[in-house]
Amino acid sequence: MVQYPTTVDRAFAALADPTRRAVLERLGAGGATISELAEPFGMSLTGMKKHIRLLEEANLVATEKVGRARRCALVPSAFGGSSTHRARTSTPSGRIRS
Amino acid sequence: MVQYPTTVDRAFAALADPTRRAVLERLGAGGATISELAEPFGMSLTGMKKHIRLLEEANLVATEKVGRARRCALVPSAFGGSSTHRARTSTPSGRIRS
DSSP, rough: OOOOOHHHHHHHHHHHHHHHHHHHHHHHTTOHHHHHHHGGTTTOOOHHHHHHHHHHHTEEEEEETTTTTEEEEEOOOTTHHHHHHHHHOOTTTOOOOO | OOOOOHHHHHHHHHSSSSSHHHHHHHHHHHEEEHHHHGGTTOOHHHHHHHHHHHHHHHTSSEEEEEETTEEEEEEETTTTTHHHHHHHHOOOOOOOOO
C-alpha cells in the first residue's frame, strides 16, 4: 500500500533540519524576506528558497510577494498538529527509566 | 561542512512517519512488547523492530529484554526538545494570515 505524506508527516520532516528550525525561530520574532533569512546563515538565496519551500509544503510558513521581495511568516496555529500529538503521548504511564 | 544529525533532528525525523507516531501513542497508554506493537498493524516483527530502532536512536523509546520478549516504553521527558522548540516559535508576532 502506497502512503502519501500527510501535512503532519511533512511538518515533522521539515522540523528534522536545524537550519529550518532556526528559520522558524527567527520568524517567531517577526516576518522576514528570504534575503534577510539567508544572510545570517551565509546561505545562498537559492538554498534558503529550498528550505522555505519545504516549510511552505509543511504548512508551517506562508510567503507573499511584497514589491520585489518575498516575505515569509509563520502560519498561525501551524504547530497544532504536533502539539496535539505531544499531548496524546505525554502521559506518564508505562515508561522505562533511562 | 558536514553536519551530523542531533537527537532533536532524529526525533523529528522519527515523528515524520505515521506508524511510528501511532506506536508512540500506543506506548503513551503503557509499555508493550514488539510483538504486541506489531500485531494491530498487521506488521512483521522485523518491520516493527526497524521502527523501534529508529525511535530508540531518537531517544523517544527505550527497550529492555524481559524473558524472551523485548519490552518497549516511552522515554521520560522525550518530548522536552520539541516542546521547547514549539514554545520559542509560538509567539503571535509577524504572522501572515492564511
